[in-house]
Amino acid sequence: MPAPRNPFKHAIAEGQLQFGCWLGLADPYVAEISAGAGFDWLLVDGEHAPNDLRSIVGQLQVIATRDTHAVVRPPIGEAWMIKQLLDAGAQSLLIPMVESADQARALVEAVSYPPHGVRGVGAALARASDFSGIPDYLTTARDEICLLVQVENRKGLAALDDILEVDGLDGVFIGPSDLAADLGHIGQPEAPEVRRKVIDALAKIAAAGKAAGVLTLDPGFQRDCRAAGASYIATDIDVLLFARSMHDAAAEARKRFS
Template sequence: MPAPRNPFKHAIARGELQLGCWLGLADPYIAEISAGAGFDWLLVDGEHAPNDLRSTVRQLQVIASRNAHAVVRPPIGETWLIKQYLDAGAQSLLIPMVESAAQARALVDAVTYPPHGVRGVGSALARASDFAAIPDYLTTASDEICLLVQVENRKGLAALDEILAVDGIDGVFIGPSDLAADLGHIGRADAPEVKDAVRDALTRIVSAGKAAGILTLDASFQAECRNIGASFIATDIDVSLFARNMREGAARARDRLSGLGA
């Protein structure tokens, strides 16, 4: 029996649209609700959200019971940390701040078992192998692991073509917020220079035959990125959705009830 099939990996390889939502509230209840909402993938964020390995595992478990696919973003692309997330059952990883082909090759090694890579062999202990219930896990795991690298500054953009030439990279995600800051437009991912850089990067990614991804809450820019060929697009963030609706709910209640009563 081989490793479980990764539908997200195969869908983006075909260029099929995969709609996603960022999960930053670091809670399995929120993850479960989100997994049943209709998104194709959910990003469990360990870079800018208060997630550790255990909280990530709890979210992987509830997402696995629904139709959405979990993508995990570790805080940094260290081999030892990648090993832990893979053994915990993450099949798709988004690695932040990738700036060179050498870094991309090291990430490919980190998700691949020897003799072709350096991933530690501990599948008997791992949730990924269903605790050794998948007999062919070691020989089939690499086929179903999806490695996404995040390019989000000028250095990464300068090395983008070399990164795209690295075998084993399934997709490249452009991070507009950090890119905006590096381009001198911090807090303004909608700046024309930033959008032009994103458009150019997505075009180069798609032309190289790799899957292209983006997170943007701008509906018109989402459509523009899709027209360029981006295949995995995150359109919402749980923190933003919750905070906005909580504030609006409180404001509506205050407007409705202020001045009433004794």
């Protein structure tokens, strides 16, 4: 029996649009609600949210019960951290701040077992292998792992052509917020220069045969990104949805009794 099929990996490889939502509240209860909301994928964020390995596992478990796919972003692309996340059952990873082809190649090695890579062989202990319930996991796991790298500064954009030539890389995700800061527009991902560079990068990624992705909350820019070739687009963030709803609810209550 092989490793479970990764529907997200195959969908974006075929250019099928996958809508996603960022999860930063770091709670399985919230993840379970989100998993039933109708998104194609959910990003469990370990870079800018207070997640650790155990909280990520809890979210992977509840998301797995619904018809959506979990993508995990670690705080950094270290091989030991990637190994833990893969063993915990993550099949799709988004690695932040990738700036070179050498870095991308090292990440491909980190998600691959020897002799093709450096992933430690400990599947007998792992949720990923259903605790040894998947006998062919070691020989089939790599086929279903989706490796996405995040290019989000000028250095990464300058190396994009080289990054796109790396075998074993499923896609490249453009991060407008960090790119905006690096371009001198901190807090302004909607700045025209930022948007031009995002669109140009997405088109280049798609033309190279890799899956292009982006996070933007602007509906108009989401459509522009899709037109440029993006196949996985995060359209909202749970933290902002919750904060906005809570503020609106409090304001409406106060107005109701004023």
